[in-house]
Amino acid sequence: MEMLKVGVLGTGNMGRNHLRVLSSMHEYELVGCFDVNFESAKQQAELYGIQAFRSQEELFDAVDEVHIVTPSFLHEECAVAAAKAGCHVLVEKPIALTLEAAQNIIDACESAGVRLCVGHVERFNPAITTLLEILKQEEVLSVDFRRMSPFDRRVSDASVVQDLMIHDIDVLNAIADSPVKRVVGQGANVYTDKLDYAQALVEFENGLLASLTASRITETKIRCAEINARNAFIAVDYLNRSVRISRKTNFTLDVGYSLQYKQENIIEQVFVPSNEPLRAEFQHFANCIQTGEPVATSGEMGKKALALCLEITEKAQLGN
Missing domain, CATH: 3.40.50.720 (NAD(P)-binding Rossmann-like Domain)
Structure with missing residues (x-):
């Protein structure tokens, strides 16, 4: 090419x-x-x-x-x-x-x-691409996102919803693939005249429930997601790029005397490739231009993320 x-x-x-x-x-x-x-x-x-x-x-x-x-x-x-x-x-x-x-x-x-691509780079984080592949085989019930950071004075022209939470909103839309039914939000202005801390609860038409927390007033950096599926619990750490799956099991070990060993669940440590998300994003877009394939983070997906971002911001400000 x-x-x-x-x-x-x-x-x-x-x-x-x-x-x-x-x-x-x-x-x-x-x-x-x-x-x-x-x-x-x-x-x-x-x-x-x-x-x-x-x-x-x-x-x-x-x-x-x-x-x-x-x-x-x-x-x-x-x-x-x-x-x-x-x-x-x-x-x-x-x-x-x-x-x-x-x-x-x-x-x-x-x-x-x-062609148009929106730079939702977190979608190309190898932990997230791995998660999305896993979820193709799972019935997702709920999702919990947390994205926390210390305050950065360079970012003052956007709320924490627009600046940080929007990453998780895009991933959430990819998981839910359903219209939004209801949004509840709350937040606080701490260091700027815009939301520096925000929480949202989102219900989708297909029944999926999601909670999202974004903060730029937290003196540590956290990027994680927890997914409750019908047959599994999946924990994702974006920073360490790890994916752990807990599943139910009925395994019992009979050792021949009164004590027995019983394991109630098994934990899968999923292999996550070590790719730079920005490079993966650019490779994806180049391939879409050359082949005509759909762009994962298309203009419509970018607009969909913005719509939910604006609704959460409005609800959080009203709650505040």
């Missing part, structure tokens, strides 16, 4: 991660980058031996695919412009700040005949 010419729009912390990963992938030819802070773009361009463009339009003209890693309020403007220029678009999460803006991005990409 031909290498895709790719560029990165935005050279902040996340944009630099995109540049680092793309520069080492055989699927892509990293052409250049653009940032309104030209010195930042120039510094990154020199680091990777690529071009620092003076405008986003020049970048669009030079590439097949563009990664939009700008502040969220610019996603709509940049993604629509990239699509109209004929570029495939990978836009970081959230897809946009409003459902109308998200739909505008989706429509622009469809009209231009280009």
Whole structure:
């Protein structure tokens, strides 16, 4: 397959991660980058031996695919412009700040005949891809997500729901694959004028129940999910990339005297491959562009995650 010419729009912390990963992938030819802070773009361009463009339009003209890693309020403007220029678009999460803006991005990409991927990178965490494969064989009853972090002053333009919980919302939507029936939320503003701590309970039309907790006021880092299925309990640690499954068993060992050993469950320690999620995400999108296969984190999935994100935020603020 031909290498895709790719560029990165935005050279902040996340944009630099995109540049680092793309520069080492055989699927892509990293052409250049653009940032309104030209010195930042120039510094990154020199680091990777690529071009620092003076405008986003020049970048669009030079590439097949563009990664939009700008502040969220610019996603709509940049993604629509990239699509109209004929570029495939990978836009970081959230897809946009409003459902109308998200739909505008989706429509622009469809009209231009280009592919759209939303950067819900947690979906490509090997622990999550392993979990989703396991759940194809299970009847899921409930899911409990916890995503906790210490406070980071760099993130103040978005609530903890938009910043952190949205990762788990996307994974939850992939697991539930059902319309939302009811949402309950509560939260607290602690260090900013937006929610810094939030809890949500979500019920889906198919009966699945979910609880989600997100915090940026917790002095430790936690990323985990616990799934109750009809025949198993599954615990996932995103950070250590581990998946443990507990199952019922009726195993009894008769040792020939009055004492017997009885095991009530067995624990499976599932092998999880050691893949970098961002690299896996980019490989997936490149493959979708080349083969026409569906994008796992499509524009519609990004919009669906945003819709639930906005509803949880509204309920949490009202509860607060």
